[in-house]
Amino acid sequence: MPELPEVETIRRDLEEKIIGKKIASVLILAKKSVHYSIDKFIKVLTGDKITKINRRGKLLYCSFTKSNLFLLIHLKMTGQLIYRQNKKITAGGHSLGAIDFELPNKFTRVIIKFNDGSELFFNDLRRFGYLKLVSTEEKDKILQKSFGIEPLTSDFTWIDFRKIFNKRMTTVKALLLNQKLISGLGNIYVDEACFCAGVRPNRRVNKLTVTEIKKLFICIPKILQLAIKNRGTTFKDFMDSDGKQGNHIDFLKVYGRDGEKCKRCKGMIQKIRLGGRGTHFCPKCQK
C-alpha cells in the first residue's frame, strides 16, 4: 500500500536510475494497466527519454525529452516499479536472508526496456494501478482537481491546514484520508499521525481543539519524513525499485499492532472499523 513515503522512495531511486536513458521498447502484458491507446502509448515512449520524475501525493508523473505528454503512474494498492540491470535481482530488506526472484513474474503488467539493457517492471497484483499519458493541460487539471495540500512542501502552512477543518463534520480519519483536502496520507500514516497527535481517529473534526489540530499539523510532516528516511513501510506488497523492503514497519506505533502493547503507555492497541477502513489507536494515549 504505497503512500507518500513509499512513492517518494521509489521516485528518488528511479531518478538516479532512469533519467536520460533512451527507451528501447515497451511491452504491455495487461492492457487494463495502461489507460491510453496501446499502440500510441508504445509509439510515444519508444525512442524518448524521461527528463524528470515528479510526485504529487501518491501520484508520479514523468516528463519527456521529445514528447510533450506526461506519463502518470499510480500504484494504488499493490503496484510496484522495479528496475534491474541483470536477469535476477536480489531482494529482502530486513535481517532475513536475501531472496532471488525472477522478472517478469505473473504480476508484471508493463515492461519498459532501455537501450543499455536495463528494464523497468510495473508489477500490480490487484490491477488497480495504472500508467497513462496526458497533455500538460490534462495533467494540470488532474493535479488541481484531485489533490489538496501537499505535505513536506511550502504549501503545507498552518493557515491552510487549519482551514480544511473549518465547517466540516466528518471524522479525523476520513478528513486526513481525503486526497482532495490533504494529499499523500493513506491508512497507515493517518493512524500513525493520529497517535502522534494523541487524537482518536473517530473524533469529529469540528470538536477538535486548536491545540489538537496544531499537533496534527506538527505530526504529519514529522511522521512522513521519518518514514521516508526509513525507505517506507513494507506491510505486505511494498518494495522499492531494487525489490527491497522498507524499514519503517518497526517504527509503527499503532498500524497493524492491534492486540499488542502500546509502546508509550503499555496499554492495549485497539482496532476498529471506520469508514470501511481498519483503524488502529491506543485508547489511553489518544483522546
Next chain:
DNA sequence: GTGTTTGTTATCAA
C-alpha cells in the same frame, strides 16, 4: 466458502 486487505471513484442522500 468467507472475511479481510485499501486507494480511489461512483453513487446516493441530505
Next chain:
DNA sequence: CTTGATAACAAACA
C-alpha cells in the same frame, strides 16, 4: 453546490 457515508472494484490469502 456541498458534504458525507457507503458500496464497488480487484485478487490473493488465512
